[in-house]
Amino acid sequence: MRIRLSRESGSAVLICLIVASIMGMALASYLSLVSAQHLSVARSQAWNISVPVVEGGIEEALSHLYYNGPTNLGTAGWSADYFGHYNKWRQVGDGWAFMTISNATSLTPTVYSRGYVRVPLSNGQWIQRLIMINTRRDNLFTKGLVAKGQITLNGNNVAIDSFDSADPNYSSNGVYVVSKRKANGDVASNSGVTNAIITGNANIFGKASTGPGGTVGHGPNGAVGDLAWQYGGNTGIKPGFSADDMNVSFPDVKLPFSGGFTPGGGSGYQYVISTSGDYRISSLSGSLLIASNANVRLIVDGNISLTGQDKIMIEGGGCLNLYMAGAEAKITGTGVVNQNGNATNFFYWGTTNNTTLAVNGNGSFKGVIYAPNANFTMNGGGNSNLEDITGASVTATARINGNFNFHYDENLGRLNFSRGYIITAWNEL
Numbered sequence: 001m002r003i004r005l006s007r008e009s010g011s012a013v014l015i016c017l018i019v020a021s022i023m024g025m026a027l028a029s030y031l032s033l034v035s036a037q038h039l040s041v042a043r044s045q046a047w048n049i050s051v052p053v054v055e056g057g058i059e060e061a062l063s064h065l066y067y068n069g070p071t072n073l074g075t076a077g078w079s080a081d082y083f084g085h086y087n088k089w090r091q092v093g094d095g096w097a098f099m100t101i102s103n104a105t106s107l108t109p110t111v112y113s114r115g116y117v118r119v120p121l122s123n124g125q126w127i128q129r130l131i132m133i134n135t136r137r138d139n140l141f142t143k144g145l146v147a148k149g150q151i152t153l154n155g156n157n158v159a160i161d162s163f164d165s166a167d168p169n170y171s172s173n174g175v176y177v178v179s180k181r182k183a184n185g186d187v188a189s190n191s192g193v194t195n196a197i198i199t200g201n202a203n204i205f206g207k208a209s210t211g212p213g214g215t216v217g218h219g220p221n222g223a224v225g226d227l228a229w230q231y232g233g234n235t236g237i238k239p240g241f242s243a244d245d246m247n248v249s250f251p252d253v254k255l256p257f258s259g260g261f262t263p264g265g266g267s268g269y270q271y272v273i274s275t276s277g278d279y280r281i282s283s284l285s286g287s288l289l290i291a292s293n294a295n296v297r298l299i300v301d302g303n304i305s306l307t308g309q310d311k312i313m314i315e316g317g318g319c320l321n322l323y324m325a326g327a328e329a330k331i332t333g334t335g336v337v338n339q340n341g342n343a344t345n346f347f348y349w350g351t352t353n354n355t356t357l358a359v360n361g362n363g364s365f366k367g368v369i370y371a372p373n374a375n376f377t378m379n380g381g382g383n384s385n386l387e388d389i390t391g392a393s394v395t396a397t398a399r400i401n402g403n404f405n406f407h408y409d410e411n412l413g414r415l416n417f418s419r420g421y422i423i424t425a426w427n428e429l
Helices: 007-068 225-230 410-414
Strands: 088-093 094-101 110-118 128-140 145-147 152-153 158-163 187-189 204-207 224-225 264-266 269-273 277-281 289-290 297-300 304-305 311-314 320-322 328-331 335-338 348-352 356-359 365-379 391-400 406-409 418-428
Touching: 007 088, 007 094, 007 128, 007 418, 145 204, 204 225, 224 225, 289 304, 311 320, 335 365, 406 410
Parallel strands: 145 187, 145 391, 152 391, 158 204, 158 406, 204 224, 269 289, 277 297, 289 311, 297 320, 304 328, 311 335, 320 348, 328 356, 348 365, 356 365, 365 391, 391 406
Antiparallel strands: 088 094, 094 110, 110 128, 128 418, 264 269
């Protein structure tokens, strides 16, 4: 028997082999593409997962600065390196964050946060992401007149300006003089409502800031601006001297001690304190004397009412931190006589119970007010700068009526009364 092979049969086999090869290569390419895409998706997911790891590191670093900065940073697992930077490792989920705080003792520390996340399907590869943030210590007293809510300035003789008790170019032996005034007497409200600040006909030598969406209203003779704007006879708000970017926290005041001595009286004073220490009284309805060189912390559990010739007298070298635990404080009479001439010798701290603070008549006030739950009013006022308010104020609301000048001491912004740190710049490296 003879078998004949057809050339056509050989061609068909060759074509099938070629087609099978092409399909195999296409399938291999597709599988390779799918594998690469799968790996790319996995890396992308790991990259996204690294964001909360990095941000978690930033949050921990900022919290550490707030609670332990700037002098106690070598705690809670943080350690200093050769360069004076503070470092810490922290596991965040399946990743790790390595945090560094540099320039830790300055007012503008820098925080670095490196996030490490394992890449799936990559035989142990890790993705690293690095964020650098610049921060600034946010002081309680960086502005002159501050309130959570509305600020209202009434009358035709209201002026708010600034000076610097630590700079002889802008003060006279640490005391305000009008010839050395500055224009950093900023007024700020956290409120975002219409007319969050009503300047009326007041002269604000500085800027006016409200919360987001808030506005600043002014009267026909009111002026907000720098020295040139004010002395040039301009009215209204100078361009660039108002903003709606005010958004800060107002931490509550807590009493610093639970006990305390009860002071006695004498020499025409209801209470006389001549020795440094912690004291506590039920209320204050007469005069109080803080003797020379006495550094005093005083809690007042009830109301404060100073009338007639009543006063708080702080002799030279004396210092008073008054913690108001009652509801109402009314300071008229002679007011607060701070013989030191410097606001840092008298601090008024209003707790959550303190809802009213009034300075009336010709009562002078050289000191610092922090009463974030109190409605603050200033009524009347004399014709002398000695009867003005010198220092800084942070309250729930603020209202100035009549003739009152408010002089913000810029040196208060340098003191270590921090509400935490705020981010001024964010960069991914």
